[in-house]
Amino acid sequence: MSVTSDDIDKLAVLSRLRFEQDEHADFTAKLGSIVEFVAQLQSIDTDDVSPMAHPLDQAQRLRVDVADANIDRERLQATTNHAEEGLYLVPRVIE
């Protein structure tokens, strides 16, 4: 199954990415070759096989649901220049 230019546009929206016009053809071709390559899996008989979600088949360990504030907000928000009074600044989303 080949990947079309329209597929790239749709996937780019889902992935929150953008491709310039001159990148488009190259991305379409390379993604197409990857999809074609992985499509070989479809000929394998896996009728009675259960999917493997964890490499050692272990269940996700859960912790007790207690707040653990080991990093303070000020330190955490020091990783951006776009925080003020404990809040992150973004373009207006509500008119």
Added chain:
Amino acid sequence: MTALHDLTLTEMRAGLVSGEYTSRDLVTTSLDRIAGMDGALNSFVTVQADAALEAADAADRKIADGSAGPLTGLPIAHKDIFCTEGVRTTCGSRMLENFVPPYSATAVCQLADAGAVLIGKTNMDEFAMGSSNETSYFGDVHNPWRHSLSPGGSSGGSAAAVAARLVGAATGTDTGGSIRQPAALTGLTGLKPTYGRISRYGMIAFASSLDQAGTLTRSAEDAALMLGVMSGFDPADSTSVDRSVDDYQSALDHPISGLRIGVVEEFMGEGLDDANRECVERALQALAEQGAQIKRISLRNIGLSVPTYYVVAPAECSSNLSRFDGIRFGHRVADPVDLQDLYTRSRAEGFGAEVKRRIMTGTYVLSAGYYDAYYLKAQKVRRLISADFQQAFAEVDLIAGPTTPTPAFALGEKTDDPITMYLNDIYTIGANLAGLPAMSVPCGLVDGLPVGLQLIAPPFEEARMLHCAHQYQQVSDWHRLCPEGYA
């Protein structure tokens, strides 16, 4: 006397304890070599000279007062994927070019607590996505064995730095071979433990069901030393395994007679460079002479490991990398017109081509209508691959084969075709899909370039694998070879 830079961690440690030299001597040697030699290699993204010298002096005081830990005073580097509090952590990406983490990875803390001196952070493929160190935003890393060649990837900076004797050892991460492949291509001992053995907390995620931290060292003995420090349960990582840590060092010295080693038929056939095969066969012969029983085994579905990986890994990558939205950390575009524009352009500018390709592939295989055909199918094939390993381990104690199909390849040689690049990891990916510990050990030279013998063990049998590697290194000196110009 061996020059300071040519000492292994184990040897450095002995000399520090006996007072032959100080940690300041070792760290100064390391910093001088980086200043003089790393221009040609580009193995470091960040060097922290002042902090390293301060840490060396503190280490020397600890050694003097008898309170030294297992790694006190030894110069090491971290792959720039491990968060280091207060020290820039880029993950090889423009996205994190100016990211200074507010906390350190558990593995970083463990090594620091054991006394290791952090010299700096090493270059890598962007977000660990690559097998040649050419996807880094900070430029290609060059192989110290021949500068026109790739050191492998994604832990290529760590491999080049250790192989060139700029530091005693380095950390790496291995999602599909990113420790073992560069170790093989630069003549190092590279180890990836069982999934869950080393905490992934603070290690920037690529594919969470495959990622494992590990070591790039100059001997199996050094790997045992470092692994012992880095292993153990961490409540901060929900996939960390709560299980006691073996004493890796005490297991090294026993003879290997009776050890059953299975050589993977599928790894030794077509696709493997003839000279590379000869090196692996000779290494197996040497192990047989030490008393190991070598037998041929088959991993029937192993040929499917690369396509399986290139569904599972991109799927997890597309999910993990959605956190880079330009808001809380990382690159933010100037003057966004609205929130969508902020997300989209920050990501389009912050990520390189290979990372975008993997995010797009992952989005594709997870999208409506394709999930069952690709993602679910791959997770089922993954079980078949894993079951083959389990079956093999009913008959053998370790699995062996080559680490890579060829020695180091030229920079630029495989960048135009992603599939050719992906196939470089054909022998290494299986261990990640099955969560198994695996390592690469230098086993010869092909046209003057190092190649590796890969050993794979059952879950949590790192000690067995290290033991075999160490015994091989008692009868071989490939791991002792130094690239010309770096002796």
